[in-house]
Amino acid sequence: MSTLSAKGLRKSFGGVVAVDGADLDLHEGRINGLIGPNGSGKTTLFNIVTGMIKADSGTVRLGGTEVTGWSPHRIAHAGLGRTFQLCRVFPRLTVMENMLVSLRRPRLRDILGGLTSKADVEVAMGWLERVGLDHLAGTDARDLSYGQQKLLELAAVLMADPQLILLDEPAGGVNPALIDRIGDLVRDLNAEGRTFLIVEHNMAMVMSLCQHIIVFDRGRPIAAGPPAEIQSDPRVLEAYLGV
Known part of the structure; x- marks a missing residue:
């Protein structure tokens, strides 16, 4: 079953075409990689399928439902979560408060005043334990390392229980030990049934983690297949590896 399908996506900014008639078809249950040179359109594609920006043309379907033009909030509720290339957390909120804010149900003043449901707090603590941050639940997010902030961002995404998760450069700015932890977490979540699409420049991580890789160049896929292929x-050696 296809969990995410995009057809004929095109997006230009002024005279620059960022995504040029791109098709994408992800199958449920795989860890997919999306690689390509800087400026090849990978993050723009992420932004289109998550509703952050609108495509000039083309369609996006999520689990068989067309979501073209939907708001990011509505797409997230349909089961798609994402992290960002530059980690997005609320630095002055605690780790636990960041987790609860991600639910978007309680008001911020209620969270800060401790007026949140016990069930939500238990779910949040469970995810923090999964990513190894449970002992830092009361710490301000700004006091975490950058790698820990990336783990927090992913844990907050998981609060919505998405079945498809898009990760934008999860290894960027992260030390090797935390890269390994992120990789192990992705494998575990995938084994539990979640599908991933990962943009990443760390080729060692991509080749060891991803089961299927899509290569972007000049705004569209030029190759797709298992890592060895x-x-x-x-085409990949020429466009991406410079060979």
Whole structure:
């Protein structure tokens, strides 16, 4: 079953075409990688399918439902979560408060005043334990390392129980130990039934983690397949690896 399908997506900014008639088809249950040179349109594609920006043309379907033009909030509630290339947390809120804010149900003043449901707090603590941040629940997010902030961002995304998760450069600015932890967490979540699409420049991580890789160049896919096939594809070597 296709969990995310995009057809004919196009987006230009002024005279620059960022995404050029791109098609994308992700199948449920896989860890997918999306690689390509800087400026090839990967993050723009993420922004289109998550509703952050509107495509000039083309359609997006999520689990068989067309979501073209939907708001980010509505798409998130339909089961798609995402993290960002530059980590997005609320620095002056505690780790637990960041988790509860991500639910968007309680008002911020209620969260800060401790007026949140016990069930929500228990779910949040469970995810914090999964990512290894439960002992920092009362710490301000600004006092975490950048890698810990990325783990917090992912944990907050998981509060909505998405079945498809888009990760934008999860290894960027993160030390090797935390990269390994993120990779192990993605594998575990995938084994539990979640599908991933990961934009990443760390090729060692991509090749060891992803089961299927899509290569973008000049705004559209030029190759797709398992890691071994992608590593030897002459189009990929020319466009991405510079060979």
